[in-house]
Amino acid sequence: MIHIKNYINGELIEPLNQEYLDNYNPATGKVYSYIPDSTEEDIEKAYQSAREAFPSWSKTTREERFRILNKIADLIEQNLKELAEAESTDNGKPVKLARKVDIPRASSNIRFFATAILHYASESHDMNGVAINYTLRKPIGVVGCVSPWNLPLYLFTWKIAPALAAGNTVVAKPSEITPMTAYLFSKLCIEAGLPKGVLNIVHGLGAKVGSAITKHKGIKAISFTGGTATGAEIAKVAAPMFKKLSLELGGKNPNIIFADCNFEEALRTTVMSSFANQGQICLCGSRIFVQRPIYEKFKTAFVEKTNKLKVGDPKDATTNLGALVSKEHLKKVVSYIRLAKEEGGTILTGGEQVHLEGELSEGNYLRPTIIEGLTFDCRTNQEEIFGPVVTIMPFETEEEVLLYANSTKYGLAATVWTQDVTRANRVASKLDSGIVWVNCWLVRDLRTPFGGVKSSGVGREGGFNALNFFTEPTNVCIKL
Ligand code: NAD
Numbered sequence: 001m002i003h004i005k006n007y008i009n010g011e012l013i014e015p016l017n018q019e020y021l022d023n024y025n026p027a028t029g030k031v032y033s034y035i036p037d038s039t040e041e042d043i044e045k046a047y048q049s050a051r052e053a054f055p056s057w058s059k060t061t062r063e064e065r066f067r068i069l070n071k072i073a074d075l076i077e078q079n080l081k082e083l084a085e086a087e088s089t090d091n092g093k094p095v096k097l098a099r100k101v102d103i104p105r106a107s108s109n110i111r112f113f114a115t116a117i118l119h120y121a122s123e124s125h126d127m128n129g130v131a132i133n134y135t136l137r138k139p140i141g142v143v144g145c146v147s148p149w150n151l152p153l154y155l156f157t158w159k160i161a162p163a164l165a166a167g168n169t170v171v172a173k174p175s176e177i178t179p180m181t182a183y184l185f186s187k188l189c190i191e192a193g194l195p196k197g198v199l200n201i202v203h204g205l206g207a208k209v210g211s212a213i214t215k216h217k218g219i220k221a222i223s224f225t226g227g228t229a230t231g232a233e234i235a236k237v238a239a240p241m242f243k244k245l246s247l248e249l250g251g252k253n254p255n256i257i258f259a260d261c262n263f264e265e266a267l268r269t270t271v272m273s274s275f276a277n278q279g280q281i282c283l284c285g286s287r288i289f290v291q292r293p294i295y296e297k298f299k300t301a302f303v304e305k306t307n308k309l310k311v312g313d314p315k316d317a318t319t320n321l322g323a324l325v326s327k328e329h330l331k332k333v334v335s336y337i338r339l340a341k342e343e344g345g346t347i348l349t350g351g352e353q354v355h356l357e358g359e360l361s362e363g364n365y366l367r368p369t370i371i372e373g374l375t376f377d378c379r380t381n382q383e384e385i386f387g388p389v390v391t392i393m394p395f396e397t398e399e400e401v402l403l404y405a406n407s408t409k410y411g412l413a414a415t416v417w418t419q420d421v422t423r424a425n426r427v428a429s430k431l432d433s434g435i436v437w438v439n440c441w442l443v444r445d446l447r448t449p450f451g452g453v454k455s456s457g458v459g460r461e462g463g464f465n466a467l468n469f470f471t472e473p474t475n476v477c478i479k480l
Pocket of ligand 1: 146147148149150151155173174175176204205206207209210211214225226227228230231233234248249250251281282384386412451452456457
């Protein structure tokens with residue numbers, strides 16, 4: 001079985017303590033590889049190599065950074081099949097989803113920031129002829145990137161690419177639940193000729209390796225994607241050291257469907273936005289609000305379409321939902337279905353685990369679940385479940401649905417379905433949400449600021465915002 005290695009100072013090496021954790025295949029429930037159980041000492045080693053690499057990497061020309069990053073993106077594309085299969089085995093998602101979305105988007109992230117750095121300019125301000133100000137933007141130094149398990153390579157590259165493009169060196173930690181694609185990625189970085197120490201990937205537990213990054217005095221900025229509770233912990237530790245923080249956190253996204261929507265389009269996309277990646281995308285809509293005149297019709301069609309989704313082997317091209325990422329996560333999601341029933345909800349479809357045959361019999365499969373009959377403010381409708389479980393409820397007016405939609409502590413993404421453009425703009429402007437999709441979902445323009453409001457995060461990444469985050473501005477004021 002493969003022993004995953006850390007990538008430090010340009011080499012693939014064992015953790016210093018030589019200890020490993022089991023890595024499970026969610027589709028079979030079986031251990032299929034081992035992951036370094038790294039410690040603070042490995043982070044220190046990674047930090048030292050990043051520190052040594054910084055003076056030279058930060059002085060490479062933008063064209064050179066562009067060239068190397070593009071080479072890494074080329075290699076991702078050339079290894080699409082292997083990476084997609086690895087991501088599916090590690091995460092439980094259908095291979096076809098990883099092939100179509102996760103891996104191509106990982107290479108787009110890298111190409112996007114490779115190119116963006118060529119066009120990144122700083123500002124100058126003329127003070128009516130009295131003085132002129134210009135802003136220098138310098139890379140910060142050694143920065144930390146910590147990512148979650150749901151879109152493993154996609155979110156990992158989303159952080160690393162702007163950090164490297166801006167001239168920083170990086171100590172990165174992928175999720176211990178899905179380490180494999182980051183490991184394969186480290187091999188591609190070596191093949192692409194990324195200078196040693198520029199990127200260091202240390203595997204292991206959040207409480208050991210992640211917190212060692214947060215606590216490290218030399219790591220000046222942290223870009224984190226993960227749960228809100230973990231984000232709060234990172235902020236608590238990092239704030240007294242005045243680290244720059246970008247926190248992309250949880251969500252409980254509303255999907256608002258007005259009676260005048262394009263019914264078929266709203267229905268088709270809602271099935272996807274509810275259950276893609278087993279509902280484990282931070283941007284999935286988990287609370288579906290449907291305007292009264294079409295409520296019954298939409299509900300019936302939505303249940304019918306959901307019943308047709310196939311839960312099965314992630315390797316099978318006809319599978320729509322694969323396995324949930326871990327036994328613990330499955331247990332958490334199932335506990336919310338129980339809670340929903342206690343809170344008075346009716347399960348319209350799903351609600352049970354799926355037991356497949358043969359080597360998949362121990363896998364973490366759950367039928368996509370739709371729940372009706374809950375109040376907007378009950379726990380099921382307020383807390384992030386992060387699985388293939390959605391609630392559906394009717395509403396009458398715009399004011400009412402805005403109250404429901406904005407009632408949670410989160411504010412990551414929202415979807416609005418209507419043919420009335422004035423209403424679309426009005427509702428979008430009143431939603432507490434980092435992103436509002438109108439008549440679509442998951443359409444991403446990498447130039448736009450990405451992230452949430454309220455407990456969904458701070459410090460928007462995306463486009464030049466990410467390059468701003470990973471650079472330190474100095475304003476120079478010259479008297480004329
Ligand atoms: P998590 O917070 O448990 O873990 C995320 C990462 O943080 C992992 O690498 C983990 O090892 C590390 N970590 C854990 N404890 C740490 C600590 N004390 N210090 C530093 N690092 C630590 O999240 P998860 O379960 O991996 O991911 C699911 C969550 O991520 C969901 O809440 C989801 O909404 C959120 N998410 C948000 C976005 C977004 O863009 N806003 C995108 C994807 C996922």
